[in-house]
Amino acid sequence: MTADFFDLLKTRRAVRNYQDKDVSLDLLMEIIQDACLAPSGGNRQTWRFIVINDRDTIGRLSEESRTNLVAELDNNPASTAKRYEAALRNPKFNVFYNAPSLVIICGDKGSQSLEVDCALAASYLMFSAAARGLGTCWVDLGARIYDPKLLEEIGLTDDLAIVAPIIIGYPKAIPAIPPRNEPVILKTIS
Amino acid sequence: MTADFFDLLKTRRAVRNYQDKDVSLDLLMEIIQDACLAPSGGNRQTWRFIVINDRDTIGRLSEESRTNLVAELDNNPASTAKRYEAALRNPKFNVFYNAPSLVIICGDKGSQSLEVDCALAASYLMFSAAARGLGTCWVDLGARIYDPKLLEEIGLTDDLAIVAPIIIGYPKAIPAIPPRNEPVILKTIS
Numbered sequence: 001m002t003a004d005f006f007d008l009l010k011t012r013r014a015v016r017n018y019q020d021k022d023v024s025l026d027l028l029m030e031i032i033q034d035a036c037l038a039p040s041g042g043n044r045q046t047w048r049f050i051v052i053n054d055r056d057t058i059g060r061l062s063e064e065s066r067t068n069l070v071a072e073l074d075n076n077p078a079s080t081a082k083r084y085e086a087a088l089r090n091p092k093f094n095v096f097y098n099a100p101s102l103v104i105i106c107g108d109k110g111s112q113s114l115e116v117d118c119a120l121a122a123s124y125l126m127f128s129a130a131a132r133g134l135g136t137c138w139v140d141l142g143a144r145i146y147d148p149k150l151l152e153e154i155g156l157t158d159d160l161a162i163v164a165p166i167i168i169g170y171p172k173a174i175p176a177i178p179p180r181n182e183p184v185i186l187k188t189i190s
Numbered sequence: 191m192t193a194d195f196f197d198l199l200k201t202r203r204a205v206r207n208y209q210d211k212d213v214s215l216d217l218l219m220e221i222i223q224d225a226c227l228a229p230s231g232g233n234r235q236t237w238r239f240i241v242i243n244d245r246d247t248i249g250r251l252s253e254e255s256r257t258n259l260v261a262e263l264d265n266n267p268a269s270t271a272k273r274y275e276a277a278l279r280n281p282k283f284n285v286f287y288n289a290p291s292l293v294i295i296c297g298d299k300g301s302q303s304l305e306v307d308c309a310l311a312a313s314y315l316m317f318s319a320a321a322r323g324l325g326t327c328w329v330d331l332g333a334r335i336y337d338p339k340l341l342e343e344i345g346l347t348d349d350l351a352i353v354a355p356i357i358i359g360y361p362k363a364i365p366a367i368p369p370r371n372e373p374v375i376l377k378t379i380s
Contacts, residue, residue, distance in 0.1 A: 003195040005321045009227050009314070025380050032373045037199050038313070039328060042273070045371050053380035080302065083232070106376075112270060115305040116353070123228070123313035124199070131195045138229060155377030163306070181235050183222045186296075187345030190215050190243035 003131035011174055012127060015135025016097040018169035023101045023134065025053050028168065032103065034128035038120040041113030047121040050104040050154050058102050061145060061154070062095045068144035069095075084141060095141045099167035102142070104154070109161045118163035125166060135171035138164050193321035201364055202317060205325025206287040208359035213291045213324065215243050218358065222293065224318035228310040231303030237311040240294040240344050248292050251335060251344070252285045258334035259285075274331060285331045289357035292332070294344070299351045308353035315356060325361035328354050 032049050040046060052058055069081045069088050087093045096102055103125065105118045126136045142165035145151060156162065222239050230236060242248055259271045259278050277283045286292055293315065295308045316326045332355035335341060346352065 001196060005193045005195045005198055005317065006191060008195055009224055009318070012227075014229060025378070029373075032375070034199055036370050036373050037202075037367075039204055039316070041330060043368055048374045048376050050376050051378045051380070053378070057379050116309040119306045119309035120313050123310050126229070127195065127317070128199070140231060153377075154379070160376075177227075178233055180226050183219075183226050184238045185222070186238050186240050186350075187343075188215070188241045188243070189247050189344070190241070 001132070008127060008130050010177060012130040013135070013175050013177060014137040015169070015171040015175065016137055017172045018097065018099050018135065019172055021100070021170045023053065023168055023170070025051070027132065028053060028101055028103065031125055031128045031132065031168070035105075035121040035125035038124040040117040040120060044111070044113065044117065046107040046111045046114060046117045048106050048160065050106065050156065052102040052104070052154065053100070055100060057153070058096050058099070059094065061102070061142065061150065064147055064150055065095050065142050065144040066093060068146055069141060072144070081141065088141070096139055096167045097137065099137075099169040101168040103166050103168060104162055105164040105166065106156060106160045106162045109159055114161065115163055122164040122166060129168055133170070134168055135174070137167050139167055140165070191322070198317060198320050200367060202320040203325070203365050203367060204327040205359070205361040205365065206327055207362045208287065208289050208325065209362055211290070211360045213243065213358055213360070215241070217322065218243060218291055218293065221315055221318045221322065221324075221358070225295075225311040225315035228314040230307040230310060234301070234303065234307065236297040236301045236304060236307045238296050238350060240296065240346065242292040242294070242344065243290070245290060247343070248286050248289070249284065251292070251332065251340065254337055254340055255285050255332050255334040256283060258336055259331060262334070271331065278331070286329055286357045287327065289327075289359040291358040293356050293358060294352055295354040295356065296346060296350045296352045299349055304351065305353055312354040312356060319358055323360070324358055325364070327357050329357055330355070
């Protein structure tokens with residue numbers, strides 16, 4: 001298997017529109033293996049994975065996050081979820097965009113490098129998926145899982161925090177690259 | 191230019207041993223352009239870059255971080271820098287491993303996605319460098335820059351925080367891949 005990195009740089013896009021086709025569990029596991037090649041603080045590899053390859057469970061997690069986000073918006077109109085409010089108040093909105101697969105990258109709340117380690121693993125995971133013809137999207141709106149029964153169902157204990165819920169599936173189309181700002185270089189010393 | 195992603199996955203290593211050869215500023219700028227293709231929270235692209243392609247400045251930043259880390263160790267023997275104590279107490283130790291180039295990825299302290307955004311850009315930057323035959327290492331020990339004159343010199347204002355100081359250079363050798371744990375899968379639902 002080969003995939004040119006410089007192509008991937010430009011074709012790895014956030015995908016929110018998926019084919020009906022399922023992703024095999026074997027393929028998800030290969031991608032997770034690749035994610036574990038990421039660097040981490042002190043090589044601690046603090047990342048943990050929850051693999052959900054079942055549309056019903058993904059739908060229930062979506063509904064849990066959506067209702068918690070609606071409550072957040074009711075309580076705090078300045079919530080960061082504000083820009084998604086119209087979508088979130090639609091009971092039919094699936095925060096995971098009806099993707100067939102969801103990998104939740106999480107880790108120890110006590111780790112100083114939790115966010116950075118999980119983001120590095122997420123980056124590797126998203127590249128590896130793209131290299132295999134899959135689309136992904138890091139869905140921050142999908143991280144509001146508070147219901148104890150659901151937390152138990154997905155194996156998320158109290159000591160762990162969700163960093164990156166990433167949906168995976170075969171893209172219907174690869175969207176165009178959204179605009180990127182020119183790099184902001186604060187100083188060049190040479 | 192081509193580079194196979196699946197090769198890169200395995201050859202992108204933390205490099206701490208560099209050739210004397212300098213890296214051109216143009217090449218550093220190309221790598222930074224690639225880093226800006228990373229995804230970010232709400233596509234906010236909060237990353238900022240400081241480019242230091244001068245060994246004298248890198249040496250002074252190293253000394254600043256080293257002495258601040260020694261003070262940290264004196265004040266708090268449980269500091270996370272403990273495992274590097276022997277090296278740090280050696281006045282000749284360069285925390286940047288005598289690399290010819292240093293790119294500091296930083297961003298707005300007020301951004302909720304600061305660490306995650308900068309880590310994603312860092313991951314892209316490290317991959318892009320590896321694809322171009324360069325070595326990199328994210329040197330967390332190099333983030334302790336407190337001296338106001340040095341901060342001004344590198345353009346780091348009060349509103350910004352350093353997330354990823356990344357050294358870049360031509361590797362003397364690519365080290366062997368350090369051991370990776372098997373992925374910890376908390377739950378598989380399929």
